[in-house]
Amino acid sequence: MQNQKVRKLYTIQSGLKKMNKPKVGIYGLTGCAGCQLSIIFNEDEILDLISLIDLRAFPFIKEKNYDEEFDLVFMEGLVASANDLEVLKKVRSKTKILVALGACAHTGCIPAYRKWTLKENYEHLLYKKDDIIKDEDPSPIENHVKVDFTIPGCPPDKHEILTFIKDVLKGKTPKTYNNPVCVECRRNNNDCLLIVGKPCMGPITAGGCHSICINGGFECWGCRGPSGDANYDAWIEILREQGHDDEFIKTRMKIFAGLKMEEDAFKILK
Amino acid sequence: MDEFFYQIQKTDLSKFLNNIIQKNELYAPIKTDAIRFEKIESPEKIYLDTNADFPLKEFFFRDREKLFSFDKNKIKVEIEKPSKTRVFFGVRRCDLNAVKHQDFIFMEKHKDPYYSAQREDAILIGYHCKTAPSKYCFCGSMDLGDHYDLMFWEDESHYFVHVGTKKGENLINSSKELFSKTNIKLNEEHKKIDFTNRLKKKDISKLQDNPDWKKGVDKCISCAACTTLCPTCYCHEIKDEVTLSDLQKGERLREWSSCQLKSFTKVAGNHVFRENREERFKHRIYHQLQYFKERYNIEMCVGCGRCITHCPTEIDFVEIINEMKEK
Numbered sequence: 055m056q057n058q059k060v061r062k063l064y065t066i067q068s069g070l071k072k073m074n075k076p077k078v079g080i081y082g083l084t085g086c087a088g089c090q091l092s093i094i095f096n097e098d099e100i101l102d103l104i105s106l107i108d109l110r111a112f113p114f115i116k117e118k119n120y121d122e123e124f125d126l127v128f129m130e131g132l133v134a135s136a137n138d139l140e141v142l143k144k145v146r147s148k149t150k151i152l153v154a155l156g157a158c159a160h161t162g163c164i165p166a167y168r169k170w171t172l173k174e175n176y177e178h179l180l181y182k183k184d185d186i187i188k189d190e191d192p193s194p195i196e197n198h199v200k201v202d203f204t205i206p207g208c209p210p211d212k213h214e215i216l217t218f219i220k221d222v223l224k225g226k227t228p229k230t231y232n233n234p235v236c237v238e239c240r241r242n243n244n245d246c247l248l249i250v251g252k253p254c255m256g257p258i259t260a261g262g263c264h265s266i267c268i269n270g271g272f273e274c275w276g277c278r279g280p281s282g283d284a285n286y287d288a289w290i291e292i293l294r295e296q297g298h299d300d301e302f303i304k305t306r307m308k309i310f311a312g313l314k315m316e317e318d319a320f321k322i323l324k
Numbered sequence: 325m326d327e328f329f330y331q332i333q334k335t336d337l338s339k340f341l342n343n344i345i346q347k348n349e350l351y352a353p354i355k356t357d358a359i360r361f362e363k364i365e366s367p368e369k370i371y372l373d374t375n376a377d378f379p380l381k382e383f384f385f386r387d388r389e390k391l392f393s394f395d396k397n398k399i400k401v402e403i404e405k406p407s408k409t410r411v412f413f414g415v416r417r418c419d420l421n422a423v424k425h426q427d428f429i430f431m432e433k434h435k436d437p438y439y440s441a442q443r444e445d446a447i448l449i450g451y452h453c454k455t456a457p458s459k460y461c462f463c464g465s466m467d468l469g470d471h472y473d474l475m476f477w478e479d480e481s482h483y484f485v486h487v488g489t490k491k492g493e494n495l496i497n498s499s500k501e502l503f504s505k506t507n508i509k510l511n512e513e514h515k516k517i518d519f520t521n522r523l524k525k526k527d528i529s530k531l532q533d534n535p536d537w538k539k540g541v542d543k544c545i546s547c548a549a550c551t552t553l554c555p556t557c558y559c560h561e562i563k564d565e566v567t568l569s570d571l572q573k574g575e576r577l578r579e580w581s582s583c584q585l586k587s588f589t590k591v592a593g594n595h596v597f598r599e600n601r602e603e604r605f606k607h608r609i610y611h612q613l614q615y616f617k618e619r620y621n622i623e624m625c626v627g628c629g630r631c632i633t634h635c636p637t638e639i640d641f642v643e644i645i646n647e648m649k650e651k
Contacts, residue, residue: 102568216568224571233585236547240634241387241580243378245358246549248636257545257636282586283601285545288637292545 072225076125079111080155081145083131083138083195084165088209089156090114090130095212103216106223123148126222128155128205128215132162133198136188146199151222154201155215157208159194161279161311164208166192170308194313203228208277208310211263231262232282235274239265247273253293253306258284258315277310286319300324327510329477329484330496330503337483341367343499344411348447351383352413361412372478374457375416377634379555383410384443385426389578391438391562396572403441411447411495415472417517418463418628420450422555424471425624429558433620438578447491450475455518460629462642464520467623477514486510520627523642526650529614532606536648541602543637548582550631551608556624559583583607609641 082090094100094115107126111119127149133139146152157163168176169192181187195201205214214231221228235256240246242265247254254273256265260281267274293303300323307315332340344350345365354362355371360378364370392401415423423443430439450472453461473492477484485503487493496503551557561581566574581588584604589597598604608631616624632640 099568106568217565220566220568220571224566233587234545234547236545236549236636237552237582237585240547240549240552243358243360243382245377246634246636249634257547281546283546285601288543288545291543292636 073125073223075106075108076222077110077123078107079119079124079127079145079149080109080114081111081127081129081141082114083129083142083159084134084192085131085156085158085163087114087130089158089207090128092156092209092212093128093215096216099216103219107219124150126151126153128153129159129195130155132158132165132192132194133190134165134192135190139190139198142195142199151202152199153218154195154204156210157206157277157279157310159201160196160204160206160314161277162192162194162313163277163310166194166313167308168192170312192313204230206260206278207263211266214262231260233261234281234284235259235261235263235265235268235278237261238263239268242269244268248292248296251296253296253298253303255289255306257281258286258289258319259311275310276307276315279311279314280318284315284318286315286322290319290322326487329486329506329508329510331479331482331484331506332503333482334478336502338367340499340502341370341413344413344495348409348411349406350411350413361414370414372414372451375419375453375461375628376414377630378553379419379628379630380412380415380423380448381426381555381557383412384423384446385430385439385558386442387580389438391576391578393575394564394573395570401437403437405441406445409445409447411449413449414451415448416451416453416457416628417468417515418461418466418626419555420448420471421463421466421468421626422628423448424469425556425622425626426558428620428622447473447495449473449492449495452477452514453517453520454478456520458629458633460522460632460640460642461517461520461627462522462629463627464517465523465525465642466625466627468626470515484508484514522646523627524646526645526648528610528645528648530650531645531648532610534648536644537602537606540639540641540644541605543639544584544601544605545637546584546586546601546604547636548584549634549636551582551584552580553630553634554612555628555630556612556626557582557608559588561588583611609645 080090080093110122113119127145129152133142154160158165180189205218218228238261239256244265247268252273255276256274258281259274259276260278263278290303304320304323307319341350350364351361352364352370353359353376354369358377359371361376361380392399427443430436452475470488472488474495475486475488487496559581560578562576562578564574564576586596598607612625613623632638
């Protein structure tokens with residue numbers, strides 16, 4: 055059995071103080087803005103939410119944004135350009151609790167896939183002309199700054215975002231869901247897609263998503279990153295028995311959480 | 325109860341079930357992508373060729389149960405009851421015993437009002453296996469009893485029916501014209517199910533350190549399919565959910581949990597009691613076969629084999645135990 059490392063998804067341990075109208079900022083780096091949308095998708099709760107927080111910056115939907123100290127910042131996206139890094143460092147220096155919101159911020163997600171392709175394959179697609187965007191190695195935000203909490207997922211579950219905010223407001227230590235996707239999946243009475251022969255990543259992926267993909271008959275692609283104690287050896291063996299070659303398995307892992315899984319899992323693959 | 329069988333023509337079964345549907349809700353195994361107990365409106369779709377993939381557990385010990393709502397220091401308990409009597413048809417001997425074990429935990433050992441509310445009025449109609457429906461069945465190795473309101477045995481042209489309780493007798497009486505009394509008595513031969521004595525009973529208390537456990541542990545992906553699909557596992561966690569409009573208002577919920585998860589034994593201060601997979605893997609099996617028996621004098625496991633059939637890596641703990649050599 056491989057040596058399991060304890061993965062910490064948060065550094066908020068205890069001593070969190072109850073917050074009254076915290077100053078909140080919601081920012082995006084390289085990403086599709088879908089995670090920021092997940093916050094807004096709480097249509098029925100949004101008015102209550104606005105009365106409980108002081109939303110100081112949300113450039114995605116707000117015209118007027120205040121550039122100042124924050125109690126709480128949700129940061130979407132990964133670091134893929136020099137500008138991303140600059141914004142991230144600046145915001146971090148002014149923020150008490152920094153939350154990585156969504157898969158790009160957490161794992162690097164799809165935009166980080168280019169790490170495994172040759173630069174000459176995509177170089178011509180970069181904005182070379184006026185040099186405004188300077189390319190950086192794609193990486194999750196925790197590689198550059200301290201992240202206090204992570205809300206994973208592509209996109210994150212909108213209720214999970216609210217639960218986190220409620221916990222912060224109450225001064226309660228937020229809980230990270232670290233069990234594999236299978237736990238909720240079986241509870242939802244789904245037939246196991248691995249047994250059916252599909253290359254489902256459920257057993258090695260952290261749940262909390264209510265197994266939404268598998269409920270719809272679609273296998274898990276690992277968007278919430280590795281679960282608390284993924285047994286990669288056993289999972290890879292299942293996929294090999296299904297007839298998938300190591301190249302396929304590796305590619306599948308790279309798509310949503312490659313940067314988080316490569317260290318422990320890729321050494322098992324040829 | 326009377327030890328003589330009733331009998332009913334096979335062609336009359338749907339009449340009997342339709343009579344049940346008139347006044348009650350009928351649940352029976354239905355096959356789609358998997359076999360599940362579902363509420364049915366007509367008996368034609370019932371699937372009895374093999375056991376259901378999912379046990380009855382969720383109908384009585386619900387996977388997510390509201391315990392009470394709270395508002396500051398005030399709590400309000402509202403216990404939901406099913407609106408109609410629920411009749412379950414086609415329940416196998418293993419699953420009937422599993423319900424009995426859960427009744428023991430939630431109704432005898434502890435008085436759990438939530439479980440009782442779901443369970444009390446329910447009527448269980450069994451369907452007896454002739455031979456093991458799955459190659460992983462091992463109910464014949466376990467100590468099972470007769471726990472049913474009615475039990476059906478299939479024969480060529482008719483079913484033999486045995487009455488287990490007053491509730492069951494009432495059901496027969498309400499369709500009296502379909503049933504006739506026989507002079508055949510229920511005996512031990514009827515209760516035998518072929519190819520189910522797979523587990524060789526041995527004292528596993530001395531085998532805690534046996535290296536053979538590793539055969540299972542290395543393949544375990546800690547997905548908790550075994551405990552979730554187990555008809556007897558009852559472990560759960562409790563959590564609060566507050567409303568956003570008033571953070572002092574909310575609900576306390578009970579949700580299924582699993583000893584196979586690291587988070588299950590995590591306590592304040594981030595200490596985890598069963599940190600590694602081997603301890604968790606063994607704990608489930610020892611609880612099922614040893615600890616529960618030591619405490620309550622019955623084995624918890626009923627030998628339905630779901631924890632093996634539905635394990636993505638097909639860890640057959642029965643085989644592992646059978647092959648273990650006692651020192």
